Amino acid sequence: MPTRDLSSFGVTGDQLIRAAQLLREGKLVAFPTETVYGLGANALDAAAVERIYEAKGRPHSSPIIVHVSDFEMVKSMAAVWPEAAQTLAAKFWPGPLTLVLPKKPAVPDLVTAGLATVGVRMPAHPVALALIEEAHIPIAAPSANLFTEVSPTTAEHVRCGLGDRVDYILDGGPCTVGIESTVLSLAEAMPVLYRPGGVSREQIEAAIGAIFSATEKPGEGHASPGLHPRHYRPRTRLLLVEDGRVPEQGSGAYVRLMHAPQHNVNEIVTMPTDAAGYAARLYSVLHTLDARNFDWIAIDSPPPSDDWEAVLDRLRRAAFER
Numbered sequence: 001m002p003t004r005d006l007s008s009f010g011v012t013g014d015q016l017i018r019a020a021q022l023l024r025e026g027k028l029v030a031f032p033t034e035t036v037y038g039l040g041a042n043a044l045d046a047a048a049v050e051r052i053y054e055a056k057g058r059p060h061s062s063p064i065i066v067h068v069s070d071f072e073m074v075k076s077m078a079a080v081w082p083e084a085a086q087t088l089a090a091k092f093w094p095g096p097l098t099l100v101l102p103k104k105p106a107v108p109d110l111v112t113a114g115l116a117t118v119g120v121r122m123p124a125h126p127v128a129l130a131l132i133e134e135a136h137i138p139i140a141a142p143s144a145n146l147f148t149e150v151s152p153t154t155a156e157h158v159r160c161g162l163g164d165r166v167d168y169i170l171d172g173g174p175c176t177v178g179i180e181s182t183v184l185s186l187a188e189a190m191p192v193l194y195r196p197g198g199v200s201r202e203q204i205e206a207a208i209g210a211i212f213s214a215t216e217k218p219g220e221g222h223a224s225p226g227l228h229p230r231h232y233r234p235r236t237r238l239l240l241v242e243d244g245r246v247p248e249q250g251s252g253a254y255v256r257l258m259h260a261p262q263h264n265v266n267e268i269v270t271m272p273t274d275a276a277g278y279a280a281r282l283y284s285v286l287h288t289l290d291a292r293n294f295d296w297i298a299i300d301s302p303p304p305s306d307d308w309e310a311v312l313d314r315l316r317r318a319a320f321e322r
């Protein structure tokens with residue numbers, strides 16, 4: 001199979017072949033997707049998938065998304081393919097949308113945390129697609145960070161966070177979407193949004209009609225397994241603030257949308273005022289500021305409108321008090 005030209009991402013054919021070979025051997029390979037970097041392993045090899053949990057320090061109750069490069073792979077994982085899946089895949093794949101569907105027995109229980117469903121997604125990043133094609137296997141991959149830490153959007157973030165817990169890092173440059181995929185379940189009577197992300201609720205509803213949020217499902221209080229409130233959290237104390245009301249005490253940084261800080265701060269980062277531009281920068285800013293060891297990071301609350309849903313979700317989790 002001729003290898004695609006990935007030179008605009010700084011990836012050589014040799015690197016791609018090496019990464020694919022390691023995946024086939026049951027090793028862990030970090031790779032870029034359009035959302036965040038993934039920590040990949042052969043989804044059909046339970047021993048390889050177990051190494052993902054070990055490397056991340058991730059509890060076994062958190063199911064892992066399987067990444068595919070074509071529909072044949074999807075159909076080898078998912079037991080059913082409803083019309084809504086077809087509609088959404090035609091519109092948003094490859095892209096930042098994970099579909100949760102009833103699984104086939106071939107998917108190891110370790111991948112799905114024992115659930116009867118599997119989350120699948122066809123990523124849009126050309127390096128990710130080429131890697132899956134080259135390896136010729138579906139790739140299980142959570143974000144390539146230690147459990148509860150901020151997801152990586154560059155290869156350097158992966159190196160700093162996971163070091164030699166990963167066998168190989170395929171560096172394809174910075175991720176363009178910057179926050180994780182939308183997770184939508186089609187395995188229930190109604191479509192359920194488990195995690196807002198790169199594809200907005202509005203976009204999904206325009207395609208298939210009304211969807212539920214995991215938290216507003218009648219009679220059921222629990223969200224997606226593994227969706228812990230304290231996910232995506234930097235080490236530094238993080239505060240969501242209004243009108244520039246940053247703390248008066250201690251050292252800190254202000255992540256600014258439109259206000260001026262009401263007290264002195266050590267550092268100000270001015271963010272893009274559109275949700276997509278903001279999302280693309282958010283984790284990188286958090287990684288950088290977290291490394292400064294300030295007492296706090298104060299973040300301007302973004303507007304409560306629909307297009308900010310995914311960003312707000314991540315900020316609330318990051319600001320969740322331990």
Ligand code: TXA
Pocket residue numbers: 033035036037038039062063064065096098100112115117118119121123141142143144179180181182183194195224225226227
């Ligand atoms: O953008 C992304 O989705 C990135 C890149 C690497 O693709 N991956 C990612 O994986 O964010 P992770 O493991 O950090 O988050 C996966 C989310 C979790 O909230 C998990 O609960 C949910 O997807 N999930 C996976 N399989 C599921 C299933 N069968 N049922 C319900 N939720 C599932």
Ligand code: MG
Pocket residue numbers: 142143151
């Ligand atoms: Mg994650």
